[in-house]
Amino acid sequence: MPDGRFLFATCQRGAETALKSELTALVPELRPSFSRPGYVTFKAADDAAFPPHWESAAVFARSLGWSLGKVRGDSGASALAAELAAAVAGLEPFEQLHVWPRDAAAVGYRGFEPGHSDDSSAAAAALAAAMPGELLRREENGAALAVRAGQRVLDVILVEPGEWWFGWHVIRRGDPWTRWPGGIFHCDIPEAVVSRAYVKMREALACFRFPIKRGETALEIGSSPGGSSQALLQAGLKVIGVDPAEMSPALLAESKFTHWRMRGTEIRKSHCRDVKWLTADVNAAPGYTLDVVEGIVTNQHVKAAGLLLTIKLPEWELAGELPQNVERIRSWGFEWIRARQMSHNRQEYCLAALRRSPGK
Numbered sequence: 001m002p003d004g005r006f007l008f009a010t011c012q013r014g015a016e017t018a019l020k021s022e023l024t025a026l027v028p029e030l031r032p033s034f035s036r037p038g039y040v041t042f043k044a045a046d047d048a049a050f051p052p053h054w055e056s057a058a059v060f061a062r063s064l065g066w067s068l069g070k071v072r073g074d075s076g077a078s079a080l081a082a083e084l085a086a087a088v089a090g091l092e093p094f095e096q097l098h099v100w101p102r103d104a105a106a107v108g109y110r111g112f113e114p115g116h117s118d119d120s121s122a123a124a125a126a127l128a129a130a131m132p133g134e135l136l137r138r139e140e141n142g143a144a145l146a147v148r149a150g151q152r153v154l155d156v157i158l159v160e161p162g163e164w165w166f167g168w169h170v171i172r173r174g175d176p177w178t179r180w181p182g183g184i185f186h187c188d189i190p191e192a193v194v195s196r197a198y199v200k201m202r203e204a205l206a207c208f209r210f211p212i213k214r215g216e217t218a219l220e221i222g223s224s225p226g227g228s229s230q231a232l233l234q235a236g237l238k239v240i241g242v243d244p245a246e247m248s249p250a251l252l253a254e255s256k257f258t259h260w261r262m263r264g265t266e267i268r269k270s271h272c273r274d275v276k277w278l279t280a281d282v283n284a285a286p287g288y289t290l291d292v293v294e295g296i297v298t299n300q301h302v303k304a305a306g307l308l309l310t311i312k313l314p315e316w317e318l319a320g321e322l323p324q325n326v327e328r329i330r331s332w333g334f335e336w337i338r339a340r341q342m343s344h345n346r347q348e349y350c351l352a353a354l355r356r357s358p359g360k
Contacts, residue, residue: 005044006033006067008167010157010182011060012114012341013037013106018319019060026054038103039159041067056175059322059339059349062114062183063098065155065169072163077119080164081126085135087166088154093137094168095151096144099124100182101158108196108346114184120158127156149173157182176206177340184343194248195227196344197281202231203342204308208352212237212277219275219304221264221292222282226251233257237277242267264292269299276303281310286318290328297332307334307353316347329353 007030011019019040024030029048033041051057055064071083088094101120105112128136136154137145145151149171156166169178177183185203205212214236223229223241226248232239238256241247247259260267264282278297282289289309297304307329313319326337334353341349 005046005048006167007042007044008065008067008155008157008165009040009042009058009061010063010100010102011038011040012062012343012345013103014316014347015060015319015341016040018316019058021320022060022322023058026051026057036102036159039157039165041165055169055172056338060319060341062177062341062343063155063169065153065167067165067167070159070163070165074162077122077126078130080162081123081130084127084156084164084166085130085132088131088135091135092152093133093135094154095137096147096153096171097124097127097131097136097156098153098181099127099156099158100184102160106346107344113196113199114182114343115186116181117158119161123156123158123164147171147179153178176209177343180343182343190230192250193227193230194225194250197227198231199227199344200281200310200342200350201228201279201308203344204350204352205231205235207340207342207350208308208338209358210277210306210308210352210354211358216276217274218277218279219267219272219296221278221280222310223247223251223259226257228279228281229257232277232279240275265295267296269296269301272296272299272302272304277306277308278304279308283312285314286311286321286325290325294328294332305355307351309351309353310345310348311351312348314347319349322349325351 020032027050029045030042033043071080073080099120101117103114151171153169156164159165171178187202216237218232218237219240221242224243224245224247229239229241229251240258242260244263251257280289280293296302329337336354336357338352
């Protein structure tokens with residue numbers, strides 16, 4: 001454990017209480033310290049016991065690492081970068097540099113999506129210029145090293161104007177978001193995308209890396225207007241969209257898309273024999289979503305191998321029910337279960353499950 005024993009975490013604005021609760025449950029010796037909306041630090045007691053894989057179990061931590069301090073000033077990015085480079089001099093070199101801003105608003109509020117800003121781009125450029133090879137390892141041509149598990153990442157978070165907090169984490173095999181600055185997913189978005197659900201599904205597929213094969217069938221509950229279905233089609237799947245609302249004409253024109261205009265409770269299970277993957281994103285309380293999915297996947301006609309479920313949180317207190325939700329899904333015969341509040345989730349999180357653990 002590094003000197004100082006301070007942990008940092010970034011999260012969606014509004015998720016701070018859920019984040020603090022789950023981290024202190026995982027490591028009871030943690031004590032919340034400095035915080036701002038979307039950014040929280042913790043002090044770890046000298047005898048703190050960190051269980052195996054505790055970082056991966058932090059559902060509401062978008063990014064997580066060891067804090068090294070902060071730099072402040074109003075002289076611009078170059079001056080702050082020089083000060084930060086001096087602060088990390090003498091430490092083991094870093095292989096990657098991640099720079100990002102604290103969320104300016106709740107995800108989805110007036111169209112806000114997390115990601116880079118002009119300020120974070122300027123900060124990243126200034127830091128890359130200020131850090132010599134003994135601080136930030138690069139390829140011989142000056143480019144960043146190829147990203148791989150085990151690399152040390154220098155994290156720089158723009159918490160306030162002229163105030164950068166910095167720390168580090170190690171890229172973890174099996175946790176793709178540790179490769180993304182701030183744990184924030186980015187992808188190219190085609191002009192024909194009909195809703196932001198496209199990005200959410202792309203992120204879910206990237207986070208959980210399901211062993212999807214082209215030509216398999218996915219059943220999507222809550223499919224209207226069709227953004228998520230577009231991502232599943234792009235992944236090579238045949239898609240059955242279930243929703244009483246209308247689908248976008250762009251989806252109805254797709255030969256590999258079928259619309260069942262009904263509610264999830266009305267699905268005839270005998271028609272789901274070919275369903276390999278089941279996804280659900282229903283604007284309803286968690287209990288309703290889980291009831292609908294349970295009625296399908298526990299039916300003798302359905303042999304779904306995996307689930308991607310968006311669990312809505314009408315109230316943040318419902319985040320405390322996550323362990324019970326996981327155990328309920330486990331009782332349906334799913335062996336591997338992971339949860340994460342993805343960077344493009346709103347007040348919700350994603351539960352992913354496979355009948356068999358990857359590699360079996």
